[in-house]
Amino acid sequence: MADLRTIGGHAPRTVSVKTAAYTVLSGDCGTLFTTEGASGAVTFTLPAATVGLRYDFLVKATQELRVDPNGTETIALPSSGAQQAAGKYLTADANGESLSVVCVKAGEWNVTGYIGTWTIES
Numbered sequence: 001m002a003d004l005r006t007i008g009g010h011a012p013r014t015v016s017v018k019t020a021a022y023t024v025l026s027g028d029c030g031t032l033f034t035t036e037g038a039s040g041a042v043t044f045t046l047p048a049a050t051v052g053l054r055y056d057f058l059v060k061a062t063q064e065l066r067v068d069p070n071g072t073e074t075i076a077l078p079s080s081g082a083q084q085a086a087g088k089y090l091t092a093d094a095n096g097e098s099l100s101v102v103c104v105k106a107g108e109w110n111v112t113g114y115i116g117t118w119t120i121e122s
Contacts, residue, residue: 017060018042029053036060043089046101049073049109054102059116064093066121073107078114088121 014031019038023045024031033055035042041064044057048070059065068089069075075090076083078099090099097116101109111118 018044019061021045023047024055026050026053028055030055032056032058034058034060035063035065038063038065041066043068046070046073046075046109049103049105049107051103051106054100054112057099057101059092059095059097062093062095064091065097066091067099067101069109073109075101075109076111077120078111078118081111083108084120090118090120092116092118 015034016031017034017036019035019042021043024047026047033044038061043066045068047053057065057067066089067075069087071087074083074086092099094116097118098114099111099118100113102112103109
């Protein structure tokens, strides 16, 4: 099994396990968040999309993991790269699915990598 701290060949970094809703901080930049041990849906609310911020998310429980942008900001659908409606979250719920997001333009989150099926909030 790969060392989760070095996904993508990057230097060791912080891995943070969350089993309940969490408001991601700009100081968490570079963190890999997992849901290991979660017994229900876990929503990660992203901070304001500021150029240079990046985060990774890994489903480690067969529960929904949501990545939720700030209410006026957008996030791209991984399969198409198209920005979605403001404030709509991405979701996945199968163990092993992952998502990497980065901000390269203020107010928008882009997906730089993903595994599995991620869908947009309806």
